[in-house]
Amino acid sequence: MEKSRRRFLKVAGIAAIGLGAAPAINFAASDSHGPAAAAKVKNDTALHAERWGMVIDIKKIDDNLARKISLACHLHHNVPDFTHEVDTRLYPKTRPVNHKQEIKWIWKEKFHYAFPDKEDEFLNEKFHHLPFMVLCNHCKNAPCVQACPTQATFSREDGIVMMDYHRCIGCRFCMAACPYGSRSFNFRDPRPFIDETDPDFPTRSKGVVEKCNFCAERLAKGEQPHCVEASEGAIVVGDLEDPESDVRKLLKEHYTIRRKQSLGTEPSVYYIV
Amino acid sequence: MLEIAVKGNRNYWMWIIFLLIVIGIGKLAYLDQFFNGLMITGMSRDVSWGFYIANFTFLVGVAAGGVMVVIPYYLHDYEKFHRITILGEFLAVASLVMCLLFIIVDLGQPVRMLNVLLYPSPKSMLFYDMLVLNGYLFLNIVIGWKVLEAERNQVEPPAWTKPLIYLSIPFAIGIHTVTAYLYCGLPGRGFWLTAILAPRFLASAFAAAGLFNYPVLHHPEIHQI
Numbered sequence: 001m002e003k004s005r006r007r008f009l010k011v012a013g014i015a016a017i018g019l020g021a022a023p024a025i026n027f028a029a030s031d032s033h034g035p036a037a038a039a040k041v042k043n044d045t046a047l048h049a050e051r052w053g054m055v056i057d058i059k060k061i062d063d064n065l066a067r068k069i070s071l072a073c074h075l076h077h078n079v080p081d082f083t084h085e086v087d088t089r090l091y092p093k094t095r096p097v098n099h100k101q102e103i104k105w106i107w108k109e110k111f112h113y114a115f116p117d118k119e120d121e122f123l124n125e126k127f128h129h130l131p132f133m134v135l136c137n138h139c140k141n142a143p144c145v146q147a148c149p150t151q152a153t154f155s156r157e158d159g160i161v162m163m164d165y166h167r168c169i170g171c172r173f174c175m176a177a178c179p180y181g182s183r184s185f186n187f188r189d190p191r192p193f194i195d196e197t198d199p200d201f202p203t204r205s206k207g208v209v210e211k212c213n214f215c216a217e218r219l220a221k222g223e224q225p226h227c228v229e230a231s232e233g234a235i236v237v238g239d240l241e242d243p244e245s246d247v248r249k250l251l252k253e254h255y256t257i258r259r260k261q262s263l264g265t266e267p268s269v270y271y272i273v
Numbered sequence: 274m275l276e277i278a279v280k281g282n283r284n285y286w287m288w289i290i291f292l293l294i295v296i297g298i299g300k301l302a303y304l305d306q307f308f309n310g311l312m313i314t315g316m317s318r319d320v321s322w323g324f325y326i327a328n329f330t331f332l333v334g335v336a337a338g339g340v341m342v343v344i345p346y347y348l349h350d351y352e353k354f355h356r357i358t359i360l361g362e363f364l365a366v367a368s369l370v371m372c373l374l375f376i377i378v379d380l381g382q383p384v385r386m387l388n389v390l391l392y393p394s395p396k397s398m399l400f401y402d403m404l405v406l407n408g409y410l411f412l413n414i415v416i417g418w419k420v421l422e423a424e425r426n427q428v429e430p431p432a433w434t435k436p437l438i439y440l441s442i443p444f445a446i447g448i449h450t451v452t453a454y455l456y457c458g459l460p461g462r463g464f465w466l467t468a469i470l471a472p473r474f475l476a477s478a479f480a481a482a483g484l485f486n487y488p489v490l491h492h493p494e495i496h497q498i
Contacts, residue, residue: 168382
């Protein structure tokens with residue numbers, strides 16, 4: 001092969017044509033040509049908010065209601081239940097579970113664990129045993145959003161912190177970043193442990209992190225989140241930026257606390273104590 | 274240059290075969306994890322990062338410490354360290370390869386590894402981790418190769434390796450600083466949230482690297498250099 005300037009230019013020219021061919025062919029073959037492209041429009045019945053928030057009235061919740069709320073969320077979102085007996089005909093070689101690798105989106109917590117920065121020797125007796133429902137706080141300055149290296153966890157404009165389970169690489173940096181422990185990792189394939197799959201919501205694969213998504217799919221249809229429906233009025237969601245919304249009215253009437261307020265994450269879940 | 278690696282006596286090959294068996298066992302364990310998920314590890318919802326990231330942190334420190342033998346010669350012209358800078362560079366390569374492999378085995382979905390490159394997230398520490406780790410690895414492979422080759426042919430290494438070597442020094446500081454920030458950038462982990470974490474990590478890394486270099490440097494054959 002004799003090296004010469006002419007030969008180099010020949011090869012470079014052919015390479016440039018080759019590299020330029022693919023995008024040109026893609027453009028010619030694609031359906032969207034400028035303004036005639038299909039546009040996505042929001043459902044008319046979708047609920048809209050500038051910033052979604054949630055107020056939980058702790059006094060209205062007891063252990064039974066707490067269980068009902070957790071179940072409503074977990075059943076409808078195909079969250080695996082590791083206490084569930086696996087069907088050995090479908091999944092013959094299932095290994096024993098490690099309950100510490102559980103997955104939970106909303107659950108009840110004792111005051112000391114939900115609010116560790118409010119340690120108090122002389123705390124009101126009833127607070128020691130009240131069930132506090134804890135979930136993802138959908139923070140305004142969410143540390144998990146900042147930590148995610150692929151932006152699989154992202155903050156929507158209306159304040160909901162959403163996840164793209166297909167982009168998640170399972171590095172669990174978001175779990176390390178979350179100060180509230182709201183996130184769970186699929187250490188194993190969750191499907192054998194789902195009793196009855198709800199066909200309206202996707203299941204996840206092993207190796208991705210998941211958490212409460214504020215029932216964005218329900219809000220988009222104009223329905224209330226599952227936990228709100230199951231809570232018999234104890235949990236209310238609404239627009240924190242709208243002074244007339246239910247949540248703002250509750251916040252005006254009652255004193256509320258949020259979890260780990262001093263960290264600056266600005267959580268959107270308020271607790272009436 | 275790699276032909277030296279395939280020449281050796283019986284003891285050498287016994288050692289290599291033993292190491293390959295250990296690697297094979299590790300590979301089988303990883304296959305189990307690849308197909309069944311990270312449930313085979315001892316990690317849990319509360320302890321979501323375990324030995325994988327702990328070992329990664331240690332090895333990043335060792336890699337950063339390789340610069341301890343590079344700085345005296347290149348920045349301070351201390352001639353005694355001239356011939357051993359190569360050891361620092363190859364130590365960095367070996368530990369960096371292990372670091373990157375530890376990250377890969379820690380991922381829940383390693384097949385989607387390239388998402389970090391496809392969707393760059395400048396606000397995330399792991400993005401910078403990927404940049405500096407791969408950058409430092411590339412730099413040290415190139416530098417180490419060229420310097421070793423030059424030494425073998427008893428000539429000076431090419432002039433363009435000098436700026437690369439000078440670049441690798443801040444990269445070395447960088448890789449462990451970024452690793453420190455992985456911990457201290459987390460508001461949920463108050464124990465780590467301190468500005469002094471990066472210098473602390475670097476100081477312990479440089480101390481640890483000296484420990485790693487010591488047995489190699491005191492080998493009688495090295496003394497001849």
